[in-house]
Structures are given as structure tokens and as C-alpha cells.
Amino acid sequence: GGDGKFAPNVTLLTLEVLQAASLKEDVVLILHQDRKDHRIMSYINRIENLTLAEQEEIVKLLCNLCGQPSTIDWLMYISEWFEENGQPNSNSRVTIRAAVHTLLNDQLTTLQRNGVYLIYNLSLKEVFEDVSIELATAVLQYMHSDLPDDQALLCLTAITRFIEISSTDVPALIKMLGPDLNKYKGKNEKMDKLLAMIDEKVAKLPSFS
Structure with a gap:
């Protein structure tokens, strides 16, 4: 719309497309295209303020991204970048923040369950x-x-x-x-x-x- 916001279903559909793409080996090439603006991770970093439907799709995406060495490396990058407000951040911080939030949220048990899956997947890696x-x-x-x-x-x-x-x-x-x-x-x-x-x-x- 004119306010720069998409209809809610557009965001959910985009997340579902990314989930499917994340099962492909070369998805990391798409992720690296976001190195300048960090739009994906900046969006995920706002997880607490997003709808529960978005939160569920985000954690599913993060679980899928744990499936390959190149994408788990992308999730756990520690190189700092800056949010629009000047706050320093990193992919690793955002991933951990999302994992902890989804596990400990008290609004949706299915979100907690997916948080368990995400942390289990992360635990299998060399963090x-x-x-x-x-x-x-x-x-x-x-x-x-x-x-x-x-x-x-x-x-x-x-x-x-x-x-x-x-x-x-x-x-x-x-x-x-x-x-x-x-x-x-x-x-x-x-x-x-x-x-x-x-x-x-x-x-x-x-x-x-």
C-alpha cells in the first residue's frame, strides 16, 4: 500500500517461499544478496512485535536453515552490522534472540514446540x-x-x-x-x-x- 506496508498474507507467503527455498543448497546465494541491508535479519529481530502467525513461519524458516552447513553458518555469523537506528547487531544474536523468544513465549504452545525444534537443531552444530x-x-x-x-x-x-x-x-x-x-x-x-x-x-x- 501507500504506507509502504504489505497485506499480512504477503509477508506470510514470502516466508513460506523462503522456507521452501531454504531446502535448496544454493539458497545461501540469495541470503548473501542481503549482506548490505540485512533486511531479512532486521525483520526477524523484531519477532516479539510481529503477529503470532509470522513468528511461527519465521521459526520454521530458521529450522530449515539449520539443515545445511552454508546456511547454518549464515545464521550464526558473528560479524557486526547496524540496524537503521544505529544499534549494532549480528546474525548470530538475531538467531539466538528468536530461538529464546519462541521457546519462552507464553502465548502459543505450537510456537514453543517449534522453538524446541530450533534450539535442538542449533545444539547439533558447533556453536x-x-x-x-x-x-x-x-x-x-x-x-x-x-x-x-x-x-x-x-x-x-x-x-x-x-x-x-x-x-x-x-x-x-x-x-x-x-x-x-x-x-x-x-x-x-x-x-x-x-x-x-x-x-x-x-x-x-x-x-x-
Whole structure:
């Protein structure tokens, strides 16, 4: 329209097109075309202020972009660029912000579920230690809720991956933030194995009492 805004369905359709394109190997060439203005990431950075429908499509796009080395690298670039208001930002910061927001939002459970998928996907990559700590903090907060077994399994898998990256800080977070992970014991063999690994790491923390 004349105000420079598109009809809502145009934005959603564009996100769906990008989701489909993100499954192609050469989509990174399109993403690199945005290096000057960073329009895609600037848009995603406003995720908290977007409609829930847009938020859902954004997190699906980010999940798809985790599927290839070139696109996950693009998501996690740490090179700084500047928003229109002069604020410094980076692709990595925007990705983490979107992941944490979607996981901890209290408006839509399907958005939370997709947030779990995104953080699980990110946990499988070689992320920096500060990223692993930030994502682990969000997952541990989320795990204070009673989760379905499938989501709990993904969360526990992510936590063990973050422990591999940050072997002291993440176990310390588990001890400090204190979600009762024992409530997931006895559910299935995979979860029991992950819980045993987590317990072992937490038990090795030095005691200052």
C-alpha cells in the first residue's frame, strides 16, 4: 500500500517461499544478496512485535536453515552490522534472540514446540560457548514446565550437547536454575541415558559448602 506496508498474507507467503527455498543448497546465494541491508535479519529481530502467525513461519524458516552447513553458518555469523537506528547487531544474536523468544513465549504452545525444534537443531552444530550457555538457560527455564516426552527428549539432548561445549557453566546452571529433571526418569531408555550423563556432570561440580 501507500504506507509502504504489505497485506499480512504477503509477508506470510514470502516466508513460506523462503522456507521452501531454504531446502535448496544454493539458497545461501540469495541470503548473501542481503549482506548490505540485512533486511531479512532486521525483520526477524523484531519477532516479539510481529503477529503470532509470522513468528511461527519465521521459526520454521530458521529450522530449515539449520539443515545445511552454508546456511547454518549464515545464521550464526558473528560479524557486526547496524540496524537503521544505529544499534549494532549480528546474525548470530538475531538467531539466538528468536530461538529464546519462541521457546519462552507464553502465548502459543505450537510456537514453543517449534522453538524446541530450533534450539535442538542449533545444539547439533558447533556453536560458541556463550551461545550454548544462553540457549541452555532458556531450555532449563522451559523445563520447569511438564513437557510431553518427545519435547523433553529433544530438550535433554540439547542440554547434553551444550554440556559438551561448556562443561562447567552449563552443569552449574542446571544446579542453580533447578528444574526437576528426575521427573523424566523411567520414561524411556534414551531419556534415562541422557539424564545419567547430565547427573554425572552436575555431580562433578566443586562444592563450596
